[in-house]
Amino acid sequence: xxxxxxxxxxxxxxxxxxxxxxxxxxxxxxxxxxxxxxxxxxxxxxxxxxxxxxxxxxxxxxxxxxxxxxxxxxxxxxxxxxxxxxxxxxxxxxxxxxxxxxxxxxxxxxxxxxxxxxxxxxxxxxxxxxxxxxxxxxxxxxxxxxxxxxxxxxxxxxxxxxxxxxxxxxxxxxxxxxxxxxxxxxxxxxxxxxxxxxxxxxxxxxxxxxxxxxxxxxxxxxxxxxxx
Amino acid sequence: xxxxxxxxxxxxxxxxxxxxxxxxxxxxxxxxxxxxxxxxxxxxxxxxxxxxxxxxxxxxxxxxxxxxxxxxxxxxxxxxxxxxxxxxxxxxxxxxxxxxxxxxxxxxxxxxxxxxxxxxxxxxxxxxxxxxxxxxxxxxxxxxxxxxxxxxxxxxxxxxxxxxxxxxxxxxxxxxxxxxxxxxxxxxxxxxxxxxxxxxxxxxxxxxxxxxxxxxxxxxxxxxxxxx
DNA sequence: CCAAAAGTGTTCAAGTTACACCCATGC
DNA sequence: GCATGGGTGTAACTTGAACACTTTTGG
Numbered sequence: 001x002x003x004x005x006x007x008x009x010x011x012x013x014x015x016x017x018x019x020x021x022x023x024x025x026x027x028x029x030x031x032x033x034x035x036x037x038x039x040x041x042x043x044x045x046x047x048x049x050x051x052x053x054x055x056x057x058x059x060x061x062x063x064x065x066x067x068x069x070x071x072x073x074x075x076x077x078x079x080x081x082x083x084x085x086x087x088x089x090x091x092x093x094x095x096x097x098x099x100x101x102x103x104x105x106x107x108x109x110x111x112x113x114x115x116x117x118x119x120x121x122x123x124x125x126x127x128x129x130x131x132x133x134x135x136x137x138x139x140x141x142x143x144x145x146x147x148x149x150x151x152x153x154x155x156x157x158x159x160x161x162x163x164x165x166x167x168x169x170x171x172x173x174x175x176x177x178x179x180x181x182x183x184x185x186x187x188x189x190x191x192x193x194x195x196x197x198x199x200x201x202x203x204x205x206x207x208x209x210x211x212x213x214x215x216x217x218x219x220x221x222x223x224x225x226x227x228x
Numbered sequence: 229x230x231x232x233x234x235x236x237x238x239x240x241x242x243x244x245x246x247x248x249x250x251x252x253x254x255x256x257x258x259x260x261x262x263x264x265x266x267x268x269x270x271x272x273x274x275x276x277x278x279x280x281x282x283x284x285x286x287x288x289x290x291x292x293x294x295x296x297x298x299x300x301x302x303x304x305x306x307x308x309x310x311x312x313x314x315x316x317x318x319x320x321x322x323x324x325x326x327x328x329x330x331x332x333x334x335x336x337x338x339x340x341x342x343x344x345x346x347x348x349x350x351x352x353x354x355x356x357x358x359x360x361x362x363x364x365x366x367x368x369x370x371x372x373x374x375x376x377x378x379x380x381x382x383x384x385x386x387x388x389x390x391x392x393x394x395x396x397x398x399x400x401x402x403x404x405x406x407x408x409x410x411x412x413x414x415x416x417x418x419x420x421x422x423x424x425x426x427x428x429x430x431x432x433x434x435x436x437x438x439x440x441x442x443x444x445x446x447x448x449x450x451x452x453x454x455x456x
Numbered sequence: 457c458c459a460a461a462a463g464t465g466t467t468c469a470a471g472t473t474a475c476a477c478c479c480a481t482g483c
Numbered sequence: 484g485c486a487t488g489g490g491t492g493t494a495a496c497t498t499g500a501a502c503a504c505t506t507t508t509g510g
Contacts (some may be wrong), residue, residue, distance in 0.1 A: 077303060169423050200508085204465090220498070408474085428488090434489085
Protein backbone atom coordinates (compact mmCIF):
# COMPACT_ATOMS: atom_id res chain seq x y z
CA UNK A 1 0.00 0.00 0.00
CA UNK A 2 3.09 2.17 0.12
CA UNK A 3 2.33 3.27 -3.35
CA UNK A 4 1.85 6.96 -3.54
CA UNK A 5 5.20 7.99 -2.16
CA UNK A 6 6.80 10.74 -4.16
CA UNK A 7 9.39 9.66 -6.67
CA UNK A 8 7.90 6.21 -6.94
CA UNK A 9 8.84 4.97 -10.36
CA UNK A 10 6.48 2.23 -11.48
CA UNK A 11 8.14 -0.75 -13.10
CA UNK A 12 7.74 -1.46 -16.77
CA UNK A 13 5.77 -4.54 -17.69
CA UNK A 14 6.73 -6.78 -20.57
CA UNK A 15 5.99 -10.23 -21.88
CA UNK A 16 8.56 -12.68 -23.19
CA UNK A 17 7.54 -15.72 -25.16
CA UNK A 18 9.29 -19.05 -25.36
CA UNK A 19 8.27 -20.49 -28.69
CA UNK A 20 9.03 -24.15 -29.29
CA UNK A 21 8.85 -26.10 -32.47
CA UNK A 22 10.39 -29.24 -33.89
CA UNK A 23 12.82 -28.91 -36.75
CA UNK A 24 14.91 -31.78 -38.12
CA UNK A 25 13.97 -34.06 -35.27
CA UNK A 26 15.11 -31.56 -32.68
CA UNK A 27 13.36 -29.26 -30.27
CA UNK A 28 14.02 -25.66 -31.32
CA UNK A 29 13.44 -22.32 -29.69
CA UNK A 30 12.93 -19.00 -31.40
CA UNK A 31 15.50 -16.35 -30.47
CA UNK A 32 15.99 -12.75 -31.56
CA UNK A 33 19.18 -10.86 -32.02
CA UNK A 34 19.35 -7.88 -29.76
CA UNK A 35 19.78 -4.49 -31.37
CA UNK A 36 20.01 -2.37 -28.24
CA UNK A 37 20.76 -2.97 -24.62
CA UNK A 38 22.80 -6.06 -23.83
CA UNK A 39 24.20 -7.71 -26.95
CA UNK A 40 23.56 -11.20 -28.16
CA UNK A 41 20.40 -13.26 -28.27
CA UNK A 42 17.25 -13.11 -26.27
CA UNK A 43 13.73 -14.44 -26.27
CA UNK A 44 11.18 -12.53 -28.32
CA UNK A 45 9.16 -10.14 -26.25
CA UNK A 46 7.92 -6.62 -25.84
CA UNK A 47 6.23 -4.20 -23.55
CA UNK A 48 2.60 -4.57 -22.69
CA UNK A 49 0.44 -1.93 -24.30
CA UNK A 50 -1.52 0.52 -22.23
CA UNK A 51 -4.87 -1.11 -22.82
CA UNK A 52 -3.62 -4.51 -23.79
CA UNK A 53 -4.26 -7.71 -21.91
CA UNK A 54 -1.19 -9.74 -21.03
CA UNK A 55 -2.08 -12.64 -23.25
CA UNK A 56 -2.83 -10.24 -26.07
CA UNK A 57 0.66 -8.83 -25.77
CA UNK A 58 2.15 -12.31 -25.91
CA UNK A 59 -0.07 -13.21 -28.86
CA UNK A 60 1.05 -10.06 -30.62
CA UNK A 61 4.72 -10.88 -30.12
CA UNK A 62 4.12 -14.38 -31.37
CA UNK A 63 2.31 -13.17 -34.45
CA UNK A 64 4.86 -10.50 -35.29
CA UNK A 65 7.71 -12.97 -35.08
CA UNK A 66 6.24 -16.12 -36.57
CA UNK A 67 3.18 -14.99 -38.48
CA UNK A 68 1.06 -17.62 -36.79
CA UNK A 69 -2.11 -17.31 -34.77
CA UNK A 70 -4.31 -19.78 -32.98
CA UNK A 71 -1.50 -21.83 -31.59
CA UNK A 72 -1.02 -23.16 -28.12
CA UNK A 73 -0.05 -20.36 -25.77
CA UNK A 74 -0.06 -20.34 -22.02
CA UNK A 75 1.23 -18.16 -19.26
CA UNK A 76 4.31 -19.59 -17.66
CA UNK A 77 5.61 -17.53 -14.79
CA UNK A 78 6.33 -13.94 -13.90
CA UNK A 79 9.89 -12.85 -13.41
CA UNK A 80 10.44 -9.76 -11.36
CA UNK A 81 13.89 -9.67 -9.82
CA UNK A 82 14.60 -5.93 -9.43
CA UNK A 83 17.97 -6.42 -11.09
CA UNK A 84 16.98 -8.71 -13.92
CA UNK A 85 17.30 -5.91 -16.45
CA UNK A 86 20.32 -3.65 -15.97
CA UNK A 87 18.48 -0.74 -17.60
CA UNK A 88 15.76 -0.46 -15.01
CA UNK A 89 12.98 -2.32 -13.36
CA UNK A 90 11.14 -4.52 -15.80
CA UNK A 91 8.69 -7.18 -14.76
CA UNK A 92 8.23 -9.84 -17.35
CA UNK A 93 5.32 -12.19 -17.69
CA UNK A 94 6.69 -15.17 -19.55
CA UNK A 95 4.52 -17.22 -21.89
CA UNK A 96 5.21 -20.40 -23.66
CA UNK A 97 3.96 -21.39 -27.07
CA UNK A 98 4.04 -24.46 -29.25
CA UNK A 99 3.86 -24.22 -33.01
CA UNK A 100 4.17 -26.82 -35.69
CA UNK A 101 7.13 -26.35 -37.97
CA UNK A 102 4.99 -26.40 -41.08
CA UNK A 103 2.73 -23.64 -39.77
CA UNK A 104 5.72 -21.37 -39.28
CA UNK A 105 7.52 -22.05 -42.51
CA UNK A 106 4.29 -21.47 -44.41
CA UNK A 107 3.69 -17.88 -43.38
CA UNK A 108 6.65 -16.07 -42.00
CA UNK A 109 6.52 -13.22 -39.59
CA UNK A 110 6.89 -9.70 -40.86
CA UNK A 111 10.30 -9.03 -39.35
CA UNK A 112 12.24 -12.23 -39.83
CA UNK A 113 15.53 -10.37 -39.82
CA UNK A 114 17.41 -11.09 -36.63
CA UNK A 115 15.25 -14.11 -35.87
CA UNK A 116 16.73 -17.54 -35.48
CA UNK A 117 15.46 -20.97 -34.53
CA UNK A 118 18.07 -22.58 -32.33
CA UNK A 119 18.17 -26.16 -31.10
CA UNK A 120 17.43 -26.24 -27.42
CA UNK A 121 20.58 -28.20 -26.78
CA UNK A 122 22.76 -25.51 -28.33
CA UNK A 123 21.22 -22.40 -26.88
CA UNK A 124 23.92 -19.89 -25.96
CA UNK A 125 23.90 -17.56 -23.00
CA UNK A 126 20.90 -15.30 -23.51
CA UNK A 127 20.32 -11.77 -22.30
CA UNK A 128 18.80 -11.00 -18.89
CA UNK A 129 17.39 -14.04 -17.10
CA UNK A 130 16.19 -15.57 -20.34
CA UNK A 131 18.08 -18.83 -19.84
CA UNK A 132 16.20 -19.25 -16.61
CA UNK A 133 12.89 -18.55 -18.33
CA UNK A 134 13.78 -21.08 -20.99
CA UNK A 135 14.65 -23.71 -18.44
CA UNK A 136 11.34 -23.13 -16.72
CA UNK A 137 9.51 -23.42 -20.03
CA UNK A 138 11.26 -26.64 -20.89
CA UNK A 139 10.19 -28.25 -17.64
CA UNK A 140 6.64 -27.14 -18.24
CA UNK A 141 6.69 -28.55 -21.73
CA UNK A 142 7.84 -31.96 -20.58
CA UNK A 143 5.22 -31.97 -17.87
CA UNK A 144 2.46 -31.01 -20.29
CA UNK A 145 3.50 -33.72 -22.70
CA UNK A 146 3.27 -36.37 -20.03
CA UNK A 147 -0.05 -35.32 -18.57
CA UNK A 148 -2.01 -33.72 -21.37
CA UNK A 149 -2.65 -33.89 -25.08
CA UNK A 150 -0.70 -30.68 -25.91
CA UNK A 151 1.36 -32.61 -28.36
CA UNK A 152 -1.26 -31.74 -30.95
CA UNK A 153 0.25 -28.28 -31.23
CA UNK A 154 3.52 -29.65 -32.49
CA UNK A 155 2.11 -31.75 -35.29
CA UNK A 156 0.50 -31.07 -38.66
CA UNK A 157 -3.13 -31.95 -39.25
CA UNK A 158 -2.40 -35.49 -40.41
CA UNK A 159 0.37 -37.65 -39.06
CA UNK A 160 1.34 -41.27 -38.59
CA UNK A 161 1.80 -42.96 -35.26
CA UNK A 162 5.50 -43.00 -35.93
CA UNK A 163 5.51 -39.22 -36.38
CA UNK A 164 3.69 -38.85 -33.11
CA UNK A 165 6.01 -41.17 -31.28
CA UNK A 166 9.01 -39.31 -32.59
CA UNK A 167 7.72 -36.05 -31.13
CA UNK A 168 7.35 -37.68 -27.74
CA UNK A 169 10.82 -39.14 -27.96
CA UNK A 170 12.33 -35.80 -28.88
CA UNK A 171 10.63 -33.85 -26.14
CA UNK A 172 10.88 -36.43 -23.40
CA UNK A 173 14.42 -37.30 -24.38
CA UNK A 174 14.08 -41.04 -24.24
CA UNK A 175 13.18 -43.92 -26.49
CA UNK A 176 9.74 -45.44 -26.31
CA UNK A 177 8.56 -48.96 -27.04
CA UNK A 178 6.45 -48.87 -30.16
CA UNK A 179 3.83 -51.41 -29.14
CA UNK A 180 3.22 -49.95 -25.71
CA UNK A 181 3.13 -46.46 -27.13
CA UNK A 182 0.51 -47.32 -29.67
CA UNK A 183 -1.70 -49.16 -27.27
CA UNK A 184 -1.58 -46.33 -24.79
CA UNK A 185 -2.01 -43.43 -27.18
CA UNK A 186 -4.99 -45.11 -28.83
CA UNK A 187 -6.58 -45.89 -25.48
CA UNK A 188 -6.64 -42.18 -24.62
CA UNK A 189 -8.94 -41.54 -27.55
CA UNK A 190 -7.09 -38.34 -28.34
CA UNK A 191 -6.47 -39.32 -31.93
CA UNK A 192 -8.49 -41.03 -34.60
CA UNK A 193 -7.48 -42.84 -37.75
CA UNK A 194 -8.52 -41.02 -40.89
CA UNK A 195 -7.88 -44.11 -43.01
CA UNK A 196 -5.96 -41.95 -45.45
CA UNK A 197 -2.59 -43.37 -46.23
CA UNK A 198 0.36 -41.52 -47.67
CA UNK A 199 2.10 -42.45 -50.89
CA UNK A 200 5.67 -42.72 -49.63
CA UNK A 201 8.62 -45.01 -50.07
CA UNK A 202 7.75 -47.99 -47.92
CA UNK A 203 4.72 -49.58 -46.42
CA UNK A 204 2.09 -46.84 -46.21
CA UNK A 205 1.09 -45.73 -42.72
CA UNK A 206 -2.36 -45.03 -41.42
CA UNK A 207 -2.72 -41.30 -40.94
CA UNK A 208 -4.34 -39.92 -37.83
CA UNK A 209 -5.67 -36.63 -36.60
CA UNK A 210 -6.56 -35.31 -33.19
CA UNK A 211 -10.15 -35.74 -32.10
CA UNK A 212 -10.20 -32.30 -30.53
CA UNK A 213 -7.87 -29.38 -30.14
CA UNK A 214 -8.70 -28.45 -26.61
CA UNK A 215 -6.19 -29.05 -23.93
CA UNK A 216 -7.16 -32.11 -21.97
CA UNK A 217 -5.68 -34.20 -19.23
CA UNK A 218 -4.83 -37.78 -20.00
CA UNK A 219 -6.54 -40.39 -17.86
CA UNK A 220 -3.50 -42.54 -17.26
CA UNK A 221 -0.59 -40.22 -17.89
CA UNK A 222 2.54 -41.26 -19.67
CA UNK A 223 4.45 -42.09 -16.54
CA UNK A 224 7.75 -43.27 -17.85
CA UNK A 225 6.89 -45.12 -20.99
CA UNK A 226 9.34 -47.79 -21.72
CA UNK A 227 12.63 -48.32 -23.40
CA UNK A 228 12.54 -49.00 -27.10
CA UNK B 229 8.52 -2.49 -28.26
CA UNK B 230 6.17 0.46 -28.65
CA UNK B 231 7.16 1.65 -25.26
CA UNK B 232 8.62 5.09 -25.39
CA UNK B 233 5.60 6.82 -26.82
CA UNK B 234 4.73 10.00 -25.02
CA UNK B 235 1.97 9.80 -22.45
CA UNK B 236 2.61 6.15 -21.84
CA UNK B 237 1.41 5.46 -18.34
CA UNK B 238 3.08 2.40 -16.91
CA UNK B 239 0.76 0.05 -15.05
CA UNK B 240 0.98 -0.44 -11.32
CA UNK B 241 2.20 -3.79 -10.13
CA UNK B 242 0.79 -5.50 -7.08
CA UNK B 243 0.72 -8.91 -5.48
CA UNK B 244 -2.33 -10.59 -4.00
CA UNK B 245 -2.03 -13.60 -1.77
CA UNK B 246 -4.50 -16.41 -1.32
CA UNK B 247 -3.82 -17.77 2.15
CA UNK B 248 -5.40 -21.09 3.04
CA UNK B 249 -5.65 -22.76 6.37
CA UNK B 250 -7.84 -25.34 8.02
CA UNK B 251 -10.13 -24.22 10.83
CA UNK B 252 -12.80 -26.42 12.41
CA UNK B 253 -12.42 -29.06 9.75
CA UNK B 254 -12.99 -26.59 6.96
CA UNK B 255 -10.78 -24.96 4.39
CA UNK B 256 -10.57 -21.23 5.13
CA UNK B 257 -9.25 -18.26 3.22
CA UNK B 258 -7.98 -15.02 4.66
CA UNK B 259 -9.87 -11.94 3.49
CA UNK B 260 -9.50 -8.26 4.27
CA UNK B 261 -12.17 -5.64 4.53
CA UNK B 262 -11.65 -2.91 2.02
CA UNK B 263 -11.26 0.62 3.34
CA UNK B 264 -11.04 2.45 0.04
CA UNK B 265 -11.93 1.74 -3.53
CA UNK B 266 -14.66 -0.85 -4.07
CA UNK B 267 -16.38 -1.87 -0.87
CA UNK B 268 -16.54 -5.30 0.65
CA UNK B 269 -13.95 -8.01 0.99
CA UNK B 270 -10.85 -8.74 -0.99
CA UNK B 271 -7.74 -10.85 -0.83
CA UNK B 272 -4.81 -9.41 1.07
CA UNK B 273 -2.29 -7.73 -1.19
CA UNK B 274 -0.27 -4.64 -1.87
CA UNK B 275 1.89 -2.87 -4.34
CA UNK B 276 5.34 -4.13 -5.13
CA UNK B 277 8.08 -1.93 -3.74
CA UNK B 278 10.50 -0.18 -5.98
CA UNK B 279 13.39 -2.50 -5.24
CA UNK B 280 11.41 -5.40 -3.99
CA UNK B 281 11.29 -8.83 -5.57
CA UNK B 282 7.80 -10.16 -6.31
CA UNK B 283 8.03 -12.99 -3.83
CA UNK B 284 9.34 -10.58 -1.21
CA UNK B 285 6.26 -8.44 -1.68
CA UNK B 286 4.01 -11.46 -1.25
CA UNK B 287 5.98 -12.60 1.77
CA UNK B 288 5.65 -9.14 3.26
CA UNK B 289 1.88 -9.14 2.79
CA UNK B 290 1.66 -12.56 4.34
CA UNK B 291 3.72 -11.54 7.34
CA UNK B 292 1.87 -8.30 7.90
CA UNK B 293 -1.47 -10.05 7.88
CA UNK B 294 -0.76 -13.31 9.64
CA UNK B 295 2.50 -12.78 11.48
CA UNK B 296 3.94 -15.95 10.02
CA UNK B 297 7.07 -16.55 8.01
CA UNK B 298 8.63 -19.61 6.48
CA UNK B 299 5.40 -21.06 5.24
CA UNK B 300 4.61 -22.52 1.91
CA UNK B 301 4.29 -19.78 -0.68
CA UNK B 302 4.28 -20.09 -4.43
CA UNK B 303 3.51 -17.91 -7.37
CA UNK B 304 0.16 -18.72 -8.89
CA UNK B 305 -0.65 -16.67 -11.92
CA UNK B 306 -0.53 -13.10 -13.12
CA UNK B 307 -3.76 -11.27 -13.75
CA UNK B 308 -3.59 -8.32 -16.07
CA UNK B 309 -6.93 -7.56 -17.64
CA UNK B 310 -6.79 -3.81 -18.36
CA UNK B 311 -10.16 -3.38 -16.69
CA UNK B 312 -9.68 -5.60 -13.66
CA UNK B 313 -9.32 -2.58 -11.37
CA UNK B 314 -11.74 0.29 -12.07
CA UNK B 315 -9.28 2.81 -10.65
CA UNK B 316 -6.59 2.23 -13.25
CA UNK B 317 -4.33 -0.36 -14.72
CA UNK B 318 -3.02 -2.69 -12.07
CA UNK B 319 -1.27 -5.92 -12.85
CA UNK B 320 -1.42 -8.39 -10.04
CA UNK B 321 0.89 -11.31 -9.49
CA UNK B 322 -1.12 -13.73 -7.40
CA UNK B 323 0.54 -16.02 -4.87
CA UNK B 324 -0.84 -18.81 -2.86
CA UNK B 325 0.16 -19.75 0.64
CA UNK B 326 -0.61 -22.54 3.07
CA UNK B 327 -0.34 -22.04 6.80
CA UNK B 328 -1.22 -24.27 9.70
CA UNK B 329 -3.97 -22.92 11.90
CA UNK B 330 -1.86 -23.19 15.03
CA UNK B 331 0.95 -21.15 13.51
CA UNK B 332 -1.43 -18.31 12.79
CA UNK B 333 -3.31 -18.28 16.05
CA UNK B 334 -0.01 -18.29 17.92
CA UNK B 335 1.38 -15.02 16.64
CA UNK B 336 -1.09 -12.68 15.08
CA UNK B 337 -0.28 -10.17 12.41
CA UNK B 338 0.17 -6.55 13.33
CA UNK B 339 -3.00 -5.29 11.74
CA UNK B 340 -5.61 -7.89 12.47
CA UNK B 341 -8.41 -5.36 12.28
CA UNK B 342 -10.45 -5.89 9.16
CA UNK B 343 -9.07 -9.38 8.69
CA UNK B 344 -11.30 -12.40 8.57
CA UNK B 345 -10.86 -16.09 7.92
CA UNK B 346 -13.78 -17.23 5.84
CA UNK B 347 -14.73 -20.78 4.90
CA UNK B 348 -14.06 -21.33 1.25
CA UNK B 349 -17.58 -22.57 0.75
CA UNK B 350 -19.07 -19.34 2.04
CA UNK B 351 -16.85 -16.79 0.36
CA UNK B 352 -18.90 -13.82 -0.80
CA UNK B 353 -18.37 -11.80 -3.95
CA UNK B 354 -14.94 -10.26 -3.59
CA UNK B 355 -13.57 -7.05 -5.08
CA UNK B 356 -11.95 -6.95 -8.52
CA UNK B 357 -11.29 -10.36 -10.04
CA UNK B 358 -10.45 -11.87 -6.68
CA UNK B 359 -13.03 -14.62 -6.92
CA UNK B 360 -11.34 -15.72 -10.09
CA UNK B 361 -7.95 -15.67 -8.39
CA UNK B 362 -9.37 -17.71 -5.55
CA UNK B 363 -10.83 -20.25 -7.87
CA UNK B 364 -7.50 -20.60 -9.60
CA UNK B 365 -5.76 -21.03 -6.26
CA UNK B 366 -8.20 -23.70 -5.16
CA UNK B 367 -7.56 -25.75 -8.25
CA UNK B 368 -3.84 -25.45 -7.70
CA UNK B 369 -4.20 -26.52 -4.10
CA UNK B 370 -6.10 -29.65 -4.99
CA UNK B 371 -3.59 -30.48 -7.65
CA UNK B 372 -0.65 -30.00 -5.30
CA UNK B 373 -2.26 -32.18 -2.70
CA UNK B 374 -2.67 -35.02 -5.13
CA UNK B 375 0.78 -34.88 -6.64
CA UNK B 376 3.09 -33.56 -3.95
CA UNK B 377 3.71 -33.56 -0.24
CA UNK B 378 2.56 -29.93 0.31
CA UNK B 379 0.12 -31.13 2.89
CA UNK B 380 2.89 -30.68 5.42
CA UNK B 381 2.22 -26.94 5.40
CA UNK B 382 -1.28 -27.41 6.73
CA UNK B 383 -0.36 -29.54 9.72
CA UNK B 384 1.41 -28.99 13.02
CA UNK B 385 4.74 -30.63 13.72
CA UNK B 386 3.22 -33.80 15.16
CA UNK B 387 0.01 -35.37 13.95
CA UNK B 388 -1.77 -38.68 13.77
CA UNK B 389 -2.65 -40.50 10.58
CA UNK B 390 -6.26 -39.61 11.21
CA UNK B 391 -5.37 -35.92 11.36
CA UNK B 392 -3.55 -36.26 8.09
CA UNK B 393 -6.35 -38.13 6.43
CA UNK B 394 -8.83 -35.52 7.56
CA UNK B 395 -6.84 -32.79 5.85
CA UNK B 396 -6.88 -34.73 2.61
CA UNK B 397 -10.58 -35.33 2.89
CA UNK B 398 -11.29 -31.67 3.53
CA UNK B 399 -9.21 -30.39 0.67
CA UNK B 400 -10.07 -33.07 -1.86
CA UNK B 401 -13.70 -33.00 -0.85
CA UNK B 402 -14.22 -36.73 -0.70
CA UNK B 403 -13.98 -39.55 1.79
CA UNK B 404 -11.01 -41.83 1.78
CA UNK B 405 -10.67 -45.43 2.84
CA UNK B 406 -8.58 -45.57 5.98
CA UNK B 407 -6.61 -48.71 5.21
CA UNK B 408 -5.73 -47.76 1.69
CA UNK B 409 -4.82 -44.25 2.77
CA UNK B 410 -2.43 -45.46 5.39
CA UNK B 411 -0.73 -47.97 3.18
CA UNK B 412 -0.21 -45.41 0.48
CA UNK B 413 0.88 -42.51 2.61
CA UNK B 414 3.41 -44.67 4.41
CA UNK B 415 4.74 -46.07 1.16
CA UNK B 416 5.66 -42.56 0.00
CA UNK B 417 8.08 -42.22 2.87
CA UNK B 418 7.00 -38.63 3.38
CA UNK B 419 6.22 -39.13 7.04
CA UNK B 420 7.83 -41.06 9.86
CA UNK B 421 6.45 -42.33 13.15
CA UNK B 422 7.89 -40.57 16.15
CA UNK B 423 6.56 -43.23 18.50
CA UNK B 424 5.26 -40.48 20.75
CA UNK B 425 1.68 -41.04 21.65
CA UNK B 426 -0.75 -38.44 22.89
CA UNK B 427 -2.67 -38.66 26.15
CA UNK B 428 -6.18 -38.13 24.84
CA UNK B 429 -9.57 -39.59 25.40
CA UNK B 430 -9.42 -42.89 23.57
CA UNK B 431 -6.86 -45.29 22.31
CA UNK B 432 -3.69 -43.24 21.84
CA UNK B 433 -2.53 -42.68 18.28
CA UNK B 434 0.97 -42.93 16.93
CA UNK B 435 2.20 -39.45 16.15
CA UNK B 436 4.07 -38.75 12.96
CA UNK B 437 6.11 -35.96 11.49
CA UNK B 438 7.24 -35.18 7.97
CA UNK B 439 10.62 -36.51 6.97
CA UNK B 440 11.45 -33.31 5.13
CA UNK B 441 9.86 -29.97 4.46
CA UNK B 442 10.86 -29.54 0.88
CA UNK B 443 8.24 -29.78 -1.73
CA UNK B 444 8.49 -33.13 -3.44
CA UNK B 445 6.54 -35.03 -6.02
CA UNK B 446 4.91 -38.25 -4.96
CA UNK B 447 5.94 -41.35 -6.85
CA UNK B 448 2.47 -42.77 -7.31
CA UNK B 449 0.20 -39.78 -6.92
CA UNK B 450 -3.07 -39.93 -5.08
CA UNK B 451 -5.11 -40.55 -8.18
CA UNK B 452 -8.57 -40.81 -6.80
CA UNK B 453 -8.06 -42.51 -3.49
CA UNK B 454 -11.00 -44.54 -2.54
CA UNK B 455 -14.38 -44.22 -0.99
CA UNK B 456 -14.56 -44.59 2.73
C1' DC C 457 14.41 -60.05 -53.54
C1' DC C 458 15.79 -56.69 -50.44
C1' DA C 459 15.70 -52.52 -47.70
C1' DA C 460 12.84 -49.78 -44.79
C1' DA C 461 9.18 -48.52 -42.15
C1' DA C 462 4.40 -50.28 -40.47
C1' DG C 463 2.01 -53.08 -37.77
C1' DT C 464 0.70 -56.45 -34.09
C1' DG C 465 0.00 -59.90 -28.60
C1' DT C 466 1.32 -62.01 -24.50
C1' DT C 467 3.20 -62.61 -20.07
C1' DC C 468 4.65 -60.99 -15.53
C1' DA C 469 4.98 -57.49 -11.98
C1' DA C 470 3.15 -53.66 -9.63
C1' DG C 471 -0.37 -50.83 -8.11
C1' DT C 472 -5.23 -49.78 -7.21
C1' DT C 473 -9.64 -50.75 -5.19
C1' DA C 474 -13.08 -52.73 -2.24
C1' DC C 475 -14.16 -54.44 1.93
C1' DA C 476 -14.92 -55.71 8.01
C1' DC C 477 -13.31 -56.62 12.26
C1' DC C 478 -10.47 -56.32 16.71
C1' DC C 479 -7.82 -53.06 20.00
C1' DA C 480 -6.74 -49.68 23.61
C1' DT C 481 -8.17 -46.15 26.38
C1' DG C 482 -11.15 -42.95 29.54
C1' DC C 483 -15.16 -42.53 31.76
C1' DG D 484 -18.81 -52.33 30.05
C1' DC D 485 -19.34 -49.23 26.54
C1' DA D 486 -18.37 -45.51 23.52
C1' DT D 487 -14.81 -43.69 20.71
C1' DG D 488 -11.30 -43.40 17.75
C1' DG D 489 -6.90 -46.43 16.47
C1' DG D 490 -5.26 -49.96 14.04
C1' DT D 491 -4.77 -53.98 10.63
C1' DG D 492 -4.87 -57.84 5.71
C1' DT D 493 -6.45 -60.04 1.58
C1' DA D 494 -8.39 -60.99 -2.91
C1' DA D 495 -9.93 -59.28 -7.55
C1' DC D 496 -8.80 -56.24 -10.88
C1' DT D 497 -6.33 -52.80 -13.65
C1' DT D 498 -2.32 -50.89 -15.41
C1' DG D 499 2.62 -50.89 -16.52
C1' DA D 500 6.68 -52.92 -18.55
C1' DA D 501 9.37 -56.03 -21.18
C1' DC D 502 9.95 -58.30 -25.32
C1' DA D 503 10.35 -60.14 -31.43
C1' DC D 504 8.48 -61.21 -35.49
C1' DT D 505 5.49 -60.58 -39.82
C1' DT D 506 3.61 -57.32 -43.43
C1' DT D 507 3.61 -54.06 -47.10
C1' DT D 508 5.53 -51.21 -50.28
C1' DG D 509 9.09 -49.12 -53.82
C1' DG D 510 12.97 -49.79 -56.25
